[in-house]
Amino acid sequence: MRIRSFTLLMLLQFSALASTAGAERCISSVDLQDKLHGMWIGQLIGNAAGRSTEGHYDGPEPNPAPSVPWLIKQVWDADDDTDIEYVALHTLETYGFDCNTADIREQWLEHVAADGIYIANKQAWYLMLDGHLPPETGSRTYNQHWYSIDAQIGTETLGALSPGLPQVAADLTARFAQVTNAGHAVHAAQFYAVLYSEAFFESDVAQLITIGLEAMPIQSRTTDVVTDVLEWHRIDLVDGVPDWRTTRSKLYQKYQGPDSFGRYYNWVESTINTGATVLALLYGQGDFKETVQIAVLAGWDCDCNPATAGGLLGIINGLSQLPADLTDPALCGDQYLNSRRPGLPTLDAPLPQVEPISAIAGRMRVLAEENILRNGGYQRNGRFTGFFYLPEHGQELYDPNTATIPGPASLVARAIAAGMSVTPDASVARYDETSDRYNLHTIIDGVTDNSLTGHRPYSTYISDPAQRPETDWFELRFSGAVRFDGLTFYEGDLLWAAINTYYRDDQPRGGYFDDLNVQVRADGQYVTPENLKISTAMSPFAIYQTLAFAFAPIVGDAIRIVGTPGGTDGFTTILELEPSGELYAGPQVVTVMLGDGHISPVDHRKLLLAFSEPVDLELQDIQLTSLSSGTQIDLTSATLLQNAPRRKALLTLPEILPQATYSLGLKCAAITDRFALPLADNDQNPTDGLWTATFAVDALPAPSL
Secondary structure, three states: HHHHHHHHHHHHHHHHHHHHHHOOOEEEHHHHHHHHHHHHHHHHHHHHHHHHHOOOOOOOOOOOOOOOOOOOOOEEOOOOOHHHHHHHHHHHHOOOOOOHHHHHHHHHHHHHOOOOOOHHHHHHHHHHOOOOOOOHHHHHOOOOOOOOOOHHHHHHHHHHHHOOOHHHHHHHHHHHHHHOOOOOHHHHHHHHHHHHHHHOOOOOOOHHHHHHHOOOOOHHHHHHHHHHHHHHEEEHHHHOOOOHHHHHHHHHHHHHHOOOOOOOOOOOHHHHHHHHHHHHHHHHHOOHHHHHHHHHHHHOOOOOHHHHHHHHHHHOOOOHHOOOOHOOOOOOOOOEOOOOOOOOOOOOOOEEEEEEEEHHHHHHHHHHHHHHOOOEEEEEEOOEEEEEOOOOOOOOOOOOOOOOOOOOHHHHHHHHOOOOOOOOOOOOOEEEOOOHHHEEHHHHHOOOOOOOOOOOOOOOOOOOOOOOOOOOEEEEEEEEEEEEEEEEEEEEOOOOHHHOOOOOOOOOOOOOEEOOOOEEEEEEEEEEEOOOOEEOOHHHHHHHHEEEEEEEEEEEEEEEEEOEOOOOOOOOEEEEEEEEEEEOOOEEEEEEEEEOOOOOOOOOOOOEEEEEOOOOOOHEEEEEEEEEOEEOOOOOOOOEEEOOOOOOEEEEOOOOOEEEEEEEEEEEOOEEOOOOOOOOOOOOOOOOOOOEEEEOOOHHHHHHH
């Protein structure tokens, strides 16, 4: 105890010296070591306290116990709350802070084995074995658990390695977080990293949470849950009687229960656990024991959440200021047992390996000091220790990938703006606005990437196999005619049979098409457009695929994709269906030319007309006038032939047109398409009801021999 008291006296002296630094922030090597040591012990104590009830309380009610027993160890065994950070630490020591994704993959393949990794970590490891690099390994396209908690429990160390450098912490964490996750789950990891970074200089947890919010896009689901918990906590304190269980009930209601829109995945998802951790930090009010206890009792992933919260308070307090009854060396050992990450800390030594936690903190201190110096800080040596000065605080923390508010896009948006209605339909059509999975309206809401907001794709799943259709289709019906020239299908997610199985060995239950076609409804009939091409090959192993179809322009009032549903349960999912094209106001004249377009020399008795769409055309709808003489050509004896689609018409005159300039007039109101829309009067005089073009006959055809 005398040694500990001396250390505490030194820390107080160094802290007093550091406070004179003015706008700059200063921390000593002794402080850094103590806080980093406290971080590791805090994480380990929190993790051990909640491990026995992990996943047990993931419903509407938290753990009813008033407290949980502390499990303090002499030798601390590792799990995925710390040993992924252990690998990250070694990666930075090996390749430096500028390590790239290939370096990270190399370290994973060398130091991460199949044992002791789960959910997104597991699938990322499988993907690395298959040759994928981050961020593919954590993307929605390849990792079916991109939404999970993995990144935020495996990257807190990166915040601790960036003391007082929140932007550095956020950027570094994003690089490692995308190994296993995407979107709002990465934002949660960045949020914690910023908290850890700022905790070296800020002890108010509510203020830390507010600072952490600045590191996230305003529309992120992580931003939503942190903001909500902050507000619920504020409201709860109005009566002066804090009750974390009431706030926990609100968290459940909005993010898992009836108000969640079905966006809750399971007890290892990022969002609900971020909310539970923030709840524990706010109600714990900086008290280590109270914070960890609440994080355990709140439920869900209740060993990871107290580990994160405990590590944060470990930085704030340092090991020297953590509760003495939990950290007394007679009870709390300094040994970290690595039984699952081969080659760490010694490359050639067999597992298990043991390393002093104080040594881990020392390794981290060296990296943290390097990080300060490489980001504008500087060092001055004191009598007993070095002091590190950080540049004036004020970095911007906003994520550059902030998205705009979604809404109908492309042709759907233009049709709605023009007063048309667009109605989605499907082989299994449901319009329940309380659940994304059963609300078909969501397929035109503009959300094509749900990694930010957490929206769930629409699903055609039916529990009763006898009621499942053999063919699935999704359709958009327009209240008027439009000209389609393409269609983009934003596929939804896949439902897997197992959660930790190698994805190529796991037969999906459904969520994808085995084959796919595009059809347009024209003249009341569904037809496949001409020249149909798809942008990329369909794959049952690629989730959230974007499949873009291009085809020859075609006018219709509905468009759909249709195919065979895949998987053992035979259903499909969809995020968005987005047609491209133009609003259709009626047929237009495409070309007017002498002759029939095939025979040379040109036959001056013939005039070929081409239209954008099939039209009904009669001789009386045509006027032909010689501008040279001012006389109208008599078409009584002329003939008019139209091809089968009626897009072309050949006018044949009884005599050759003399050399002159002519005016061709078409009566717009009389010439209509299959939708009864008249020919567009888009010439130089669009109000006279007559589409007019002039052409010249410059020379008579050569005599035939």
